[in-house]
Amino acid sequence: MTTALENLPPAIAWFGRLLRRYPRAGRQLNRAAAPFENLTKVLMFGCNMCGQCILHETGMTCPMNCPKTLRDGPCGGVRMNGHCEVKPEMMCVWVKAERRSRWLPWREEILRVQEPLDWRLKGSSAILNMFSGPLLDERGRP
Ligand code: SF4
Incomplete structure (x- = not known):
């Protein structure tokens, strides 16, 4: 999964860079945001939370x-x-x-x-992944 930060609006690209700079905080934010994304997208689109929308x-x-x-x-x-x-x-x-x-x-x-699906990102927030790219820990978890 690639993230073309240059294609995003400047404020979002800046936010994505911030998440990459502090990946641990980025992962925590992602874990906090995922249930809300899950709730809305499951209801609206039957989302399966692949993490790469x-x-x-x-x-x-x-x-x-x-x-x-x-x-x-x-x-x-x-x-x-x-x-x-x-x-x-x-x-x-x-x-x-x-x-x-x-x-x-x-x-x-x-x-x-x-692109091929990165199954490690399943269950994580696709929106934040789009901004930051995958922020995996040392065990390969989002
Ligand atoms: S995040 Fe993945 S599973 Fe959810 S709606 Fe998008 S493509 Fe489907």
Whole structure:
């Protein structure tokens, strides 16, 4: 997971640098913020707290609800009716993502190739991770 601080507004980039400079405090803040993020995003998007949010690029559809947790598009098993091959009662997350993306001004972002998921960040605040990048302790925990 990379964080392009230069692409963030100056105040947020400054905050991200501050968190990196004091990683222990950054981790504590992240742990404190994660439950609030969890609560709001679970209710709104069915978030699974992967810690590396790409809702913006998936038509505000959480790709972690895919039974195969595919983050780069659908597998080859999507049914003719657009449903999942693993859970036939469920619409494919990526069919939903593509349909919803059509309504967004940044619709082309669904085409972006995603970085591999860093599973160590699961459960942490994706918003703070976006600002600071991963702030892992010596045991690799967020
Ligand atoms: S992509 Fe990750 S952080 Fe974003 S809603 Fe899905 S599980 Fe939550």
